[in-house]
Amino acid sequence: MLFSKSFIFTLREDPRIAECRSHKLLLKGSFISMVSSGVYSYLPLGQRVLNNITSIIRNRMDSNGAQELLMSALQPIEMWQKTGRDQTLDEVMFKFKDRKDKDVCLAPTHEEAITEIVRANAGSYKKLPWILYQIQTKFRDEPRPRLGLLRSCEFIMKDAYSFDKDQQGLDDNYNKMFNCYKEIFKDLELGIVATEADSGAMGGDISHEFMVPSEIGEDILFCCNGCLKYFKEKGTCVQCNANLEEVKMIEVGHIFKLGTKYSVAQDALFLDKNGKKNPLIMGCYGIGVSRILATIAEVSSDEKGIIWPKNVAPFDVTLVVLNDSLLEAAISLRDKLKIQGLSVLVDDRAVTAGVKFKDAYLIGNPYILIMGKTYLENKSVDIEIRKNNNKFNLTENEVLNFFKKEYDN
Ligand SMILES: [Zn+2]
Numbered sequence: 001m002l003f004s005k006s007f008i009f010t011l012r013e014d015p016r017i018a019e020c021r022s023h024k025l026l027l028k029g030s031f032i033s034m035v036s037s038g039v040y041s042y043l044p045l046g047q048r049v050l051n052n053i054t055s056i057i058r059n060r061m062d063s064n065g066a067q068e069l070l071m072s073a074l075q076p077i078e079m080w081q082k083t084g085r086d087q088t089l090d091e092v093m094f095k096f097k098d099r100k101d102k103d104v105c106l107a108p109t110h111e112e113a114i115t116e117i118v119r120a121n122a123g124s125y126k127k128l129p130w131i132l133y134q135i136q137t138k139f140r141d142e143p144r145p146r147l148g149l150l151r152s153c154e155f156i157m158k159d160a161y162s163f164d165k166d167q168q169g170l171d172d173n174y175n176k177m178f179n180c181y182k183e184i185f186k187d188l189e190l191g192i193v194a195t196e197a198d199s200g201a202m203g204g205d206i207s208h209e210f211m212v213p214s215e216i217g218e219d220i221l222f223c224c225n226g227c228l229k230y231f232k233e234k235g236t237c238v239q240c241n242a243n244l245e246e247v248k249m250i251e252v253g254h255i256f257k258l259g260t261k262y263s264v265a266q267d268a269l270f271l272d273k274n275g276k277k278n279p280l281i282m283g284c285y286g287i288g289v290s291r292i293l294a295t296i297a298e299v300s301s302d303e304k305g306i307i308w309p310k311n312v313a314p315f316d317v318t319l320v321v322l323n324d325s326l327l328e329a330a331i332s333l334r335d336k337l338k339i340q341g342l343s344v345l346v347d348d349r350a351v352t353a354g355v356k357f358k359d360a361y362l363i364g365n366p367y368i369l370i371m372g373k374t375y376l377e378n379k380s381v382d383i384e385i386r387k388n389n390n391k392f393n394l395t396e397n398e399v400l401n402f403f404k405k406e407y408d409n
Contacts, residue, residue, distance in 0.1 A: 001315070003347040003359075007044045010359050020216045022297035023148030025306050029362040031293075031314075038145025038153035045363065046293065048314040050156070053292055054135050056187045056311060057158050064180045066131040066160055071113045073137055077103035079112045083265045092140045106139035111262050111284060114161045119268035122280060125165045128270060129173055133160035135289060147216060149294035150250065160285040165270060170281045174206075174257055177285045181210055181253050188292060189300070189309035193230045193249065195221065210253035210287075214298050217248035250295050251288075258282040306364035307386050316342040316407075318360040322353050322372030330371050333381075333396060340403055361386075367406075369399065 011028045018024035026032045031046035042050055058068065077095065080086035086093070086105075094106040107113060114132060135158045142153050149155065162173040178194070185192045190212055197209040211219060221230045226242030234244055262268065263279035272278050297306045308314065317337060321330045327348055334344040345365060347356045353372075360368045370382040374393060381399060384391045394402060 001343075001345050003345060004349050006345070008359075008363070010362050018148070020147050020150070020298065021301060022150070022294040022306075025297050025301055025362070026148060026294065029305060029364065031297075032149065038142050038151070040149060040152060040154075040290075042290075045314045049293055049308065049312055050289065052312045052314075053188065053289055054158070057135065057184055057287060057289070060180050060184045060187065061131075061133050061158070061160065064131070064176055066133045068134060069117075069132055070134050070136060071107075071110050071117070073106050073139065075105055075107050075113060077105055079116060080105070083112055083262060085112065092142070094139050094141050108138055108140045109286075110134070110136075110138075110159055111161070111258070111282075112266065115262040115266045115268045115282070118161075118163055118280065119263075119266055122163070122268060122270045124271050125273060128280075129162060129164045129169050131160055131162045131173060131177070133158060133285075147294075149290045150216070150298075151218070152290070155291065156289040158287040158289055162283040162285070163268075164281045164283075165272065165278070167281060170257055170259075170283050174255065174283050177255055177283070178208060181255065181285070181287070184287065185210065185253075187311055188296070189311070190252065190292070190296065191299075192252065193221065195230055195232060197232075197254065205257055205259065207254060207256040209251050210255075211249035211251050212295050212299060213247050214250045214295065215248055216298060217250040219249040219251050221247050221249050223247045250291070250298070252292055252295055253285075253287045255285040256283060258284055301364075304358075304361035306362075308364045308366060310366050310407075313365050314363065315345040315365045316403075317344045317367045317369055318363060318365045319344050319346045319369045319371065320353075320356045320360055321346065321348050322356070322370065323376065324350075326371050326375055329375065333369075333371070333399070336396075336400060337403060340400065341407065342403055367403075 009030045014024055015027045018027060030043050032040045032042055034040055077086050089108060092108050098104050137154060138157050139154055142151060145151055145153050164170045192210045192212055194208050194210050197207050222234050222244035223230050224237035224242050224244055226237060226240040229239055237244055260279040260281055262282055268280050269277040270280055300307045319330055319334060321327055330346055334346050337344050366386050368384040374380045380393050380395050382393050
């Protein structure tokens, strides 16, 4: 991609509406644009990051045997009356009437919808278990949307639902998803803390939250000064007796053992081996996809910009061209890197070097290549690794070998 042709419009000044670092950097780097309070569009850079996040999630979900589907956002309110959640979730639901005067809503979550689908298709225990998931937009009528994508009215989630014939099956699927989440967050290079949590409006007995420490987080945990374990209650550590310190956390995932709450209310039954009808035993597993985008921007950034992890970055490399006469050489290097599977943003614009470096940091690709004076002298390029600020000078062949090693996994 040539910067001069791209739909990238970085801002010189900090946007006045920005409420936290991620919000500021995502707006400033033109990853997102604000539609109204709590509602955002994803611009091409933001969409590239989202695509990378969702492909990590898809790969891990699929390799754990989950099957992807896509459910509607627009739903009849009757479906929610069966579980009573048209009332308990009333405050956060966007509800309205359609032209036939029917009550409808934009779904804030999909337990009812998936249970309806499975009710219509469940049969023998022999086809069980199932884990079904989607990556989809949800809606919440937030009383106070804030912190950009972290508390918004429209957001992207990965939500999965498991269906089993017995408790043992649910326990197995729950553990499988727990481990799958650990893999996903490892791929995303997000240091997470998993703790047992309250189930809240979802019902069911057991649940775990996946959280990332951040000063703007809205959840609180207590971290031990001694053994660094996290706890829900304040006091002293039960493991080593050291003091516990309050840490703010951003919740990025939540998994629940739902049991039969929804299947009983919605009559989602299967036939057991004796031909008897039983309610399906359910679990549900959520990850905030757009919230992960913001969380990475929040915790993996400095004053210059976001430092995207390799698996997530919009491009692998920003190639800064400091002299018009080098454009042809830059395109040729880009093509060689492309053959190695790398995506490269070539900054070919007629602007100052200062502007180019500022934007390279704002966009946050993990590697910055600089083609300028040293290329004119001896055909070498400077490389800067954004993660650790290491800088060195390489010949073109060394550049190709360097990236072969960096992406050899
Ligand atoms: Zn401790």
